[in-house]
Amino acid sequence: MKTEKNTNSQRRLLTDADIRALPKGKTATESQAGRGTGATIFEARESGDIDAYFRVRMNGKSTKIKIGIFKRTDKKSGLTLKEIRDKARDLSAIAVKHGDVKKYLELQREAEEREIRERELAFSEALVAAEEENKTASFEELFIDYIDSLEGTRGIEYIKELRRVLNNELKQNHQIIMNKKANSITPKDIIEILQPIWDRNSKSMSGKVRAYLHTAFEFGLKNEHSLKRKNKSIYCLDSNPVSSIPKDHKTKAIKRSLNSKELNYFWHSFLKYESVGPVVTRFLLFLTATGGQRVMQVAREPWTSYDLRRGVLKTEHRKGKIEPRIHLVPLTERAIKLLQEAHSINPSSKYPWSTNGKKPIDINTLSDAVNKWINSPLSVMDGEEFEKFTPRDLRRTCAQIMQFKGIPDLDSDILQSHGINGVVEDHYRNNPYAFMPKNWNTINAFEEALNDILNGKDLDKDDIYKFDFL
Known part of the structure; x- marks a missing residue:
């Protein structure tokens, strides 16, 4: 039977042709590099399939773990020789580090299943909690949540400006609108907020407030289900009511410089x-x-x-x-x-x-x-x-x-x-x-x-x- 030689380790490596040529009922073995690191066993079945196993002996006990079926032709399903070697190498590393490979794999499976169960339970509890609360945040709560989300990411002066707008422009003049559910706010409500600012000839301020409101609703649309949020308010937004309000004020580019x-x-x-x-x-x-x-x-x-x-x-x-x-x-x-x-x-x-x-x-x-x-x-x-x-x-x-x-x-x-x-x-x-x-x-x-x-x-x-x- 032909074999390839690895000149570095002098291991005898099987070729694809060697494995395909295995008579039914016969086996071929390819050792891992190093002592006590196990070997890959190929067994030819009566059905024509060739099964690949990883076998290692530790503490006088031999362990055999199935890797998969060798892919004999391009049209057949299974694993290539390279894929089998990669999996065998992984199992060999587990054996060297942890000893009992089967026990280690079983513990891994149990941990994964436990994690899945815990995630499903946590998700169910979150759904129950949301259903129990059954509360949609108000427009004011949405704006406050947006401001709070900026802590540590935007400048102090910018956050101060948002709080000033909230207290002096929104709450002071439009508390009824601020008390409405965030998902019930319409473009008409936004115009009701912006029009008085525009009419007092504060067109630049009107543009700023429009931008603040637009960003607050974008925050609600994109972050309601974010895992990073501390506040779990429910907004139930389908769209941004500010988007349909045109930007009537265009900020002029500042060109002043000193000669x-x-x-x-x-x-x-x-x-x-x-x-x-x-x-x-x-x-x-x-x-x-x-x-x-x-x-x-x-x-x-x-x-x-x-x-x-x-x-x-x-x-x-x-x-x-x-x-x-x-x-x-x-x-x-x-x-x-x-x-x-x-x-x-x-x-x-x-x-x-x-x-x-x-x-x-x-x-x-x-x-x-x-x-x-x-x-x-x-x-x-x-x-x-x-x-x-x-x-x-x-x-x-x-x-x-x-x-x-x-x-x-x-x-x-x-x-x-x-x-x-x-x-x-x-x-x-x-x-x-x-x-x-x-x-x-x-x-x-x-x-x-x-x-x-x-x-x-x-x-x-x-x-x-x-x-x-x-």
């Missing part, structure tokens, strides 16, 4: 403005010096997130219910100097950017600081009032400075912690540390431009960027 002259003037003037605290001043400039980072993403990080020796800040980009994305920010000498100045103001604070040394700076503090400066005599530039802007406009300003320097959009987006979408980015290019060489190139080029601006150079009038129509 070179404005940024130079604001930077030097803001440093001299004593009506704003020194930490707030330096924080706003630090965000600019780091290429326009997100306010809350930086504000919430303690000193332990900073590696000043390597010049790196580790932040987390949090959005929705997905896992936070690590974002590493390279720190230039200018950024580190601002950090050191903040530390000298609050040396014992857990957070570098804190006004009281106990908790991170409030995001609204920056907006208030900018508004104060704009309304002060210091904001007058060349005899004219400084055009209003917000801290977010500084982030846009940084992006445009990088455009002037010829920095690729992708590199600029990575530095500013914009999400880079796509399967490759999600599953392969997802190591934040691997972006650091590119981030250092980006921040160094940005720092060169920022340094030119703060020294009086006007990028908008640079010879490189002059055009006849300007």
